[in-house]
Amino acid sequence: MERVRNFSAGPGVIPVPVLETAAKEMLNYRGSGMSVMEMSHRSKVFIEIAENAEALLREIMNIPSNYKVLFLQGGASTQFSMVPLNLFRNSKKCDMVNTGQWASKAIKEAKKFGTVNVVASSEDTNFDRIPEIDSSKFSSDADYFHITSNNTIFGTRFTSLPDTGDVPLVCDMSSNILSEVYDVSKFGLIYAGAQKNMGPAGLTVVIIRDDLIGHADKSIPTMLDYKIHAEADSMYNTPPTYAMYIAGLVYQWVKDLGGVAAMQKINEEKAAILYDFLDESSMFKGTVVKKDRSLMNVPYVTGNEELDSKFIKEAEKAGFVNLKGYRTVGGMRASIYNAMPVEDIKDLVEFMKKFEVDNK
Numbered sequence: 001m002e003r004v005r006n007f008s009a010g011p012g013v014i015p016v017p018v019l020e021t022a023a024k025e026m027l028n029y030r031g032s033g034m035s036v037m038e039m040s041h042r043s044k045v046f047i048e049i050a051e052n053a054e055a056l057l058r059e060i061m062n063i064p065s066n067y068k069v070l071f072l073q074g075g076a077s078t079q080f081s082m083v084p085l086n087l088f089r090n091s092k093k094c095d096m097v098n099t100g101q102w103a104s105k106a107i108k109e110a111k112k113f114g115t116v117n118v119v120a121s122s123e124d125t126n127f128d129r130i131p132e133i134d135s136s137k138f139s140s141d142a143d144y145f146h147i148t149s150n151n152t153i154f155g156t157r158f159t160s161l162p163d164t165g166d167v168p169l170v171c172d173m174s175s176n177i178l179s180e181v182y183d184v185s186k187f188g189l190i191y192a193g194a195q196k197n198m199g200p201a202g203l204t205v206v207i208i209r210d211d212l213i214g215h216a217d218k219s220i221p222t223m224l225d226y227k228i229h230a231e232a233d234s235m236y237n238t239p240p241t242y243a244m245y246i247a248g249l250v251y252q253w254v255k256d257l258g259g260v261a262a263m264q265k266i267n268e269e270k271a272a273i274l275y276d277f278l279d280e281s282s283m284f285k286g287t288v289v290k291k292d293r294s295l296m297n298v299p300y301v302t303g304n305e306e307l308d309s310k311f312i313k314e315a316e317k318a319g320f321v322n323l324k325g326y327r328t329v330g331g332m333r334a335s336i337y338n339a340m341p342v343e344d345i346k347d348l349v350e351f352m353k354k355f356e357v358d359n360k
């Protein structure tokens, strides 16, 4: 069977060259006589895989040396509690921006451990934008300030970062890490589940500034303490070895493409193909205000639920899969992560044009 054109929001597409290398190395990784899945995480051969993955990520994201890179498990969702458990260290207060479902979950979790000041929210417009952020609402004594850089479900993204001064900026970058250039030094902590832009599910990457490590209360579970993982080079327990190996291949793929800046340019071109069509179509419409449109997740509707269903059904028959929108937005959502080839987007637009003509 041909591979489908896969617009899944997550786990999402993985670059074909990465899958091909993994297939080639499945039974015998580079002369080791075994699959990466079968290796001790303490073996020389695996430690090289882990070190190589970290070095590549540091290189392509230009991560300063005073930041640790941690390869953890538990998904971005575990970070919703790990961040407050480790970063509530003085006032036990944080500022958070509510830009959608994931941000709301992060807020709900942080509230279990301290005081959350929601400084801005776009809930009243069903998260169709990034809310205006008024710095006079910031808490000067907050232990950190949390944002979700890209909102996977609603299709918005921050195009500029709030200036939080000395308050560390914490970012859930799960659905747009490596898709555009970020200055890591502007953040105290970045976290991301791997399954959108970095490989398979099961791996969570945390990039944390040194001075934010080591503040957790002694009573927290060992596995939730950044210090434990930082001191053990992410080998306190068995890390998600196979997912780390694939992530390393993805980082190499990004590097070979020209790095994150080159990736961003491709992503801007890819997204423009779809948004330009949505702007000129009389049937399909984007659901997000233009200035805050995501480069990764593109929700759109026809305005008629029956027509949406018909479109999704016919698209699937034609090999365009996972286009159904999230239930609170309805309609369609095309997730067009780094690994999605530009051809797939062009083909989708052609299909949408034809559908529009046929269903006038």
Ligand SMILES: *Cc1c(COP(=O)(O)O)cnc(C)c1O
Binding pocket: 010, 074, 075, 076, 077, 078, 102, 148, 150, 151, 152, 172, 173, 174, 175, 193, 194, 196
């Ligand atoms: C997918 C996603 C999550 C949840 O990730 P898990 O790894 O399933 O816990 C959190 N935040 C954002 C922005 C996401 O896209």
